[in-house]
Amino acid sequence: MQSVFFGGGTPSLMAPQTVGGILEAIAKGWRVAPDAEVTLEANPTSVEAGRFRGYRDAGVNRVSLGVQAMNDVDLRALGRLHTAAEAMAAVEIAAKTFSRFSFDLIYARPGQTPLRWKEELEAALAHAGGHMSLYQLTIEPETMFERLHKAGKLHPPEPETARALWDVTQATMERAGMPAYEVSNHARPGEESRHNLVYWRYGEYVGVGPGAHGRVIAASGRRAQATERNPEAWLKAVEGEGHGLTVDEGLSTEEQADEFLLMGLRLAEGIEPARFEQLARRPLDRGRVAMLIEEGLVDLTDAGRLRVTPEGFPVLDAVVADLAA
Secondary structure, three states: OOOEEOOOOHHHOOOOOOOHHHEEEEHOOOOOOOOOOOEEEEEOOOOHHHHHHHHHHOOOOOOEEEEEEOOHHHHHHOOOOOOHHHHHHHHHHHHHHOOEEEEEEEOOOOOOOOOHHHHHHHHHHHOOOOEEEEEEOOOOOOHHHHHHHHHHOOOOHHHHHHHHHHHHHHHHHHHHHOOOOOOEEEEEEOOOOOHHHHHHHHHHOOEEEEEEEEEEOOOOOEEEEOOOOHHHHHHHHHHHHHEEEEEEEOOHHHHHHHHHHHOOOOOOOOHHHHHHHHOOOOOOOHHHHHHHHHHOEEEEOOOOEEEEOOOHHHHHHHHHHHHHO
């Protein structure tokens, strides 16, 4: 095992001793690499930041902070409970405690202009380590953002403005030496999230805990797994049945190939067409690939990897759907 990721919800509410106990249990069930990346997601409040030294001593060697915005007005609009000052204090403690840390920001927020976003991003870079996650605001079903949107409290910008904000993001991060290695993730060379690369490179991973998802390879082939989302129901199932799985099903060749495209084309490095052919048991449609190359949305590297171009990333979903058809 090359990585462990404590994520989803608020894992930084756990006591450091609990984190240490979980890591000990993992080491009993899997062979963990000596240099494994162990990341913990944290809300940037002063209380949780005070636990960072304990997490480090328990075995965590990387933290990811949900900063999301650098001003209190936008944080309130996003439904966040922390202030910008608390967030920056947590980032400062993380920088002193861990050799590797990351924090995220959300852009394309209501009323945000490209100039204001550029200034905010440059201010954030002054506090950054080797990695930043920059997510463009989207309204997803059954999320807090959807509830705020329906209440008339959150409206994403028009497409033209969103594209301008995307362009500012790429240019600013390139100048800072932290180019996008994935659609929403930027890092200095060697500082990429090793755990998340497992997802994007369509590797194998186990999901443990309420609401977790996994992709494991069994004798019957690759399987999709998901666990009970409600913590109390999950715990009851684990105690009664030995696991909290609610989904454990095999994936067809087409499903695997579609997932491989969806995940792999998010990466700047792209994918190996031969692996798609291995999963789908058919090659990519050469005509579709040629058309997308002609439109400037994808290209082929000298090594034969298929990757989405900077012009293609803003319409990534359409590119993936075209190739998967």
